[in-house]
Amino acid sequence: MEIADYIVADDRELVHRALDGDDAAFEHLFNRYRDAIYNLFVQRLGGTNDADDLLQETFIKVYINLHRYSADYTFGQWVYTIARNTFIDYVRRRQEDLPIDERFTAPASNAPTPEESFINLQQRSQIEHYLERLTPRYRQLIVMRFFEEYSYEEIAAKLALPLGTVKTQIHRAREQMCRMIVEGEKS
Known part of the structure; x- marks a missing residue:
């Protein structure tokens, strides 16, 4: 061959x-x-x-x-x-x-240290503070998307809204929340 x-x-x-x-x-x-x-x-x-x-x-x-x-x-x-x-x-x-x-040595723990746990708790309470200041619709969208981890399509189906509307409103809600965070850090 x-x-x-x-x-x-x-x-x-x-x-x-x-x-x-x-x-x-x-x-x-x-x-x-x-x-x-x-x-x-x-x-x-x-x-x-x-x-x-x-x-x-x-x-x-x-x-x-x-x-x-x-x-x-x-x-x-x-x-x-x-x-x-x-x-x-x-x-x-x-x-x-x-x-x-x-x-048989234990692997390094991924659990947060007490300091990290405290910082996480502080950050969580700050996020909740800003969430409470959002309009109910924006708060619902942020919670569904980022805390409950729904896809845009799932949110649109659950709220009976067009997909484009959901995306736009989530974008606006994020922008509003970011503005509040930045303004809160300045004061």
């Missing part, structure tokens, strides 16, 4: 040829997916330290298990699955290599 034939051959044909003992076909499969899998490992590892080893381990598994490849999936999906599982195994091995006291 000519080099050009390998280049234009689809993955399934190359797999078939590789299973028949054509090493060049497997080499072309490797070359097609090498960079993508390598970059996946670099991205997940945050660097290149072990990416080469994981790439090699992945394609050894691909070669050994090539007879298990099913044409129900694209070859790329199949290789990616092997790469993902190889990475998971790598992470587990590294976890097992850690001393027991490092394995």
Whole structure:
């Protein structure tokens, strides 16, 4: 088979040829997916330290298990699955290599400190103060959009208003609230 034939051959044909003992076909499969899998490992590892080893381990598994490849999936999906599982195994091995006291240390807490909780409470009461100063319609729109997290479409449906009207009124309500906040900071 000519080099050009390998280049234009689809993955399934190359797999078939590789299973028949054509090493060049497997080499072309490797070359097609090498960079993508390598970059996946670099991205997940945050660097290149072990990416080469994981790439090699992945394609050894691909070669050994090539007879298990099913044409129900694209070859790329199949290789990616092997790469993902190889990475998971790598992470587990590294976890097992850690001393027991490092394995079971509690992760850093995302809970706010007492100071952050106090600041959040202050900010919340300020926002509620400004909300109370809005007209009832604007207050309702701000609460639905930003506190209850309704989409514009959901708000329009619940209030039986055109979508454009809802967007305009929410924009005006935000502007009014921002003006009150700025004026409140000046005084």
